[in-house]
Amino acid sequence: MSQTETPQASRKKPHERLNLVVLSPHRDDAAFSLALSIGAWLRDGHSVTILNVFTRSLYAPYSDADSVHENDRLSYVSAMRKREDEEFLKHIPGATMVDLNIKDAPLRLHCDASIVCDMPVDPADGAFAKVHKGLLRHTGKPNTALVLPLALGHHVDHRVTRDAALSLSADLPCAFYEDLPYATRDGVSIDLKRFREDVDAKYHEHLVPVVSDHSSSIAWKRQVALGYTSQIREDIADLVSNFARRYHGNERLWANEAFIALAKAEHLGKFEAHAEPLPA
Numbered sequence: 123m124s125q126t127e128t129p130q131a132s133r134k135k136p137h138e139r140l141n142l143v144v145l146s147p148h149r150d151d152a153a154f155s156l157a158l159s160i161g162a163w164l165r166d167g168h169s170v171t172i173l174n175v176f177t178r179s180l181y182a183p184y185s186d187a188d189s190v191h192e193n194d195r196l197s198y199v200s201a202m203r204k205r206e207d208e209e210f211l212k213h214i215p216g217a218t219m220v221d222l223n224i225k226d227a228p229l230r231l232h233c234d235a236s237i238v239c240d241m242p243v244d245p246a247d248g249a250f251a252k253v254h255k256g257l258l259r260h261t262g263k264p265n266t267a268l269v270l271p272l273a274l275g276h277h278v279d280h281r282v283t284r285d286a287a288l289s290l291s292a293d294l295p296c297a298f299y300e301d302l303p304y305a306t307r308d309g310v311s312i313d314l315k316r317f318r319e320d321v322d323a324k325y326h327e328h329l330v331p332v333v334s335d336h337s338s339s340i341a342w343k344r345q346v347a348l349g350y351t352s353q354i355r356e357d358i359a360d361l362v363s364n365f366a367r368r369y370h371g372n373e374r375l376w377a378n379e380a381f382i383a384l385a386k387a388e389h390l391g392k393f394e395a396h397a398e399p400l401p402a
């Protein structure tokens with residue numbers, strides 16, 4: 123993507139306005155993993171579009187969904203989770219959300235919710251084409267950068283989202299975020315290592331860590347996370363927000379060369395010379 127022109131972008135600052143496209147496998151992933159960064163990008167005058175991928179869902183462990191008739195439960199839970207996202211939007215004024223309306227793993231793959239982090243990705247999963255198509259509709263604008271999950275924790279929906287977008291990563295500035303709360307768990311450092319090796323081998327992309335640099339607080343992020351009342355309780359909101367402490371109150375992305383160049387020009391974050399290890 124050319125970085126030399128901003129045809130019709132409104133210039134809120136002397137440098138270029140970026141079109142940051144964030145892929146969120148489920149409704150809460152962008153908030154849990156990237157709320158601080160999204161808030162900072164918006165304050166800096168960039169545009170942020172969050173693409174929510176698997177928005178049709180029955181998953182709402184901390185809700186009254188079980189009291190609703192089975193026939194109505196899918197629309198009930200999907201609508202409830204949409205309202206939680208609308209609350210998130212109030213914390214990040216100016217951001218845009220687009221729902222891809224794809225069924226989540228238990229509905230799409232007819233599996234139990236307890237095995238979604240332990241199952242292989244099916245290359246014939248129809249979601250690949252839908253995610254790819256959805257992405258193409260939003261990545262054609264000038265100065266687009268793509269932000270997507272590393273899929274730490276192996277959730278099959280996160281892996282499908284990430285892999286559906288991988289072929290675009292060679293042509294776009296691209297950065298992968300550390301999925302929360304999964305990134306807090308032991309064993310994820312090996313996931314990260316393997317994925318970086320994979321991307322290196324397949325796409326000749328050497329991902330390097332960039333730590334965002336902004337002024338929002340950990341307490342604000344905790345508040346944002348707590349808005350997803352059907353998904354988590356306070357313990358997970360604490361895990362998700364306190365994870366930023368390891369990066370001095372920030373979030374970390376793993377970026378390709380084109381994204382690093384943007385990050386330097388647009389002050390999106392600092393290259394982390396001595397990468398803080400993830401939980402082993």
Ligand SMILES: [Zn+2]
Binds near residue numbers: 147148151277280
């Ligand atoms: Zn998720």
